[in-house]
Amino acid sequence: MPRILLAESTHSAIQDCRGCKSGMKIVLMRMNRALVSLACGLLLVGAALAETRKVLVLPADFHVTTLGAGSTVTPNPEWTALAQENLTRATAELVRNRADWKLVELPELEPADRDALNEHIDLYRVVVAAVVDLTNNQNGYWRRNLEHTEFVLGSGLGFLADITGAEQALLLAGFQMRSTDGRKVLSALANVGSFLSRSVIGFQVIGRPVFELGDAHTTLAVIELRTGKISWLTQREVLTEDPRVPEEAVEAAHELFAPYPRKSLLEVRR
C-alpha cells in the first residue's frame, strides 16, 4: 500500500514539474523524491525488523469483598467474578493498544495445566507481597540487600509459552474491600460526631480509623513465561475505580500500565 501511494505521489509531482521552467526546482524535486523514497524504504525495513511480540493475558486474579458496619469482611463471589471478567478484558486491551505487542488470549487448558497456572498465580501473590514488603521496609538493610535477590515464579509456566507461542504474560492481581451502606452511614455519623466533639469539648472522641471505608491493592506484572522472571511490576495502593463497571476497569488497568516500561517496583529498589 505505501508503495502504491508513493508511486502516485511521485507521479503527480513529476507531472507538476513538467510545467516548471526553473532547473533548480527540478533538482529540488528530484532530491525530494529520492528522500521520500529513502524514508519509505527505511520505514518498510523498520517495520519488518520490529517484530511484534506475542503477549499472553492471564485471567485477572482480583477479589472483591464487603466491609460491614461491624468491620466484618465478607468475600463477594459475584462481584469478584464481574471484576475479574472486566479486568481481564481491560488487560487484553492494554496489549491490543501496543503496536509492538500481539494479543494472545488464554486457550482452554487441561485440568492439570489449569492447576499448574493457579499454583503459580497463588505463588505470585506471595512473591509480590514479599517484594512490596521489602521495598517498603523501614529496615534499610533489607532494601539494600535487595540487589542480591531475584523474584521469580520458576519455570513451571513454560508450557503456556509452548501452547500459545507467547514468551511473556501480563497478569493483573489484587483486591478491593468495599464498604456496605451500613458502614458508610456509620462512617458519616462518626465524622459528624468527631466534628461535634472537636467543636464542643475541644478534642476528637471518635477516631476516623475506626470507620475506614475500605482498602485496595492492585498489581500488574509482565512475566517471562519460560523463566518465571517478573520483568516488570507495578502497584497501586488505592483503587478509586469500581472494577465491576467495564469502563472503570479499563481506567484502572490503564492507570496501572501508564508507567510501562519504566518505574518497575523491581528497578526502583536498585
Add this chain to the structure above:
Amino acid sequence: MKRAGMVAVLAALLAPALVLADSPNWKPVGELPIALAKGKFVIKLPDHWMYQAGPMELESSLHGSTLDRILVIFQPRSRASTTTDTESFAQDLLNPHEQRDDRKYRLESLLPAVVAGREGYRAEYTSVSVSGTASVEYRHVVYGVKGPKGNYSLSYAAPAIHYYRTSLPLFEAAVKTLVLR
C-alpha cells in the same frame, strides 16, 4: 467471617509485611559465623542473607520469610525433649517450627544424619499455606540433634515451586558449619 475474613483477603498480599515490618533487628549476614544462645552454638549462614537473633533462636532469609527461611532453635536441657524414640524426638523438635507457621507439617521422610559431629536426624516435610483462595505448598527440611547443653533443630522452609530447590544447597552448607559448645 469477621477478622478471619480480613485475613483471607489481606494476608494473600500483606502477610509478609506482618512478619517483617516490625523487625528492626534484621541485619545482613557478615563473613564471620554467628554465635548465639550465649555461645552455645555457632553457625555460618549463607552469604547475602539477612538474619535476626533472639535469645534462643536464629532466623535467616534472603527474599523474606515467606519465600525462604532458615530457623535455628535451641532448647535448653531443662526444657528439651528427653524421649529416646526418634519420631517422638523429631516431633518434639518440630513443634516450635509448626507453631511459627501456624500450620501442620506432613512428614515425608525421617532418616539418621550427622549434625555437628553428633548423631541426629534429617526429616523432610510438606505443608500448605492457605490464605483466602490462595494456597501455596511449602517444603521443609528439619535437622535435629541432642547437644551437650540442650537440643537443637535447624529448619529450612520455602515454597515448593522454585524457591525450595534454589536455596536448599545453601541451607545444607550452613548445617555443615554448625558447632555446638
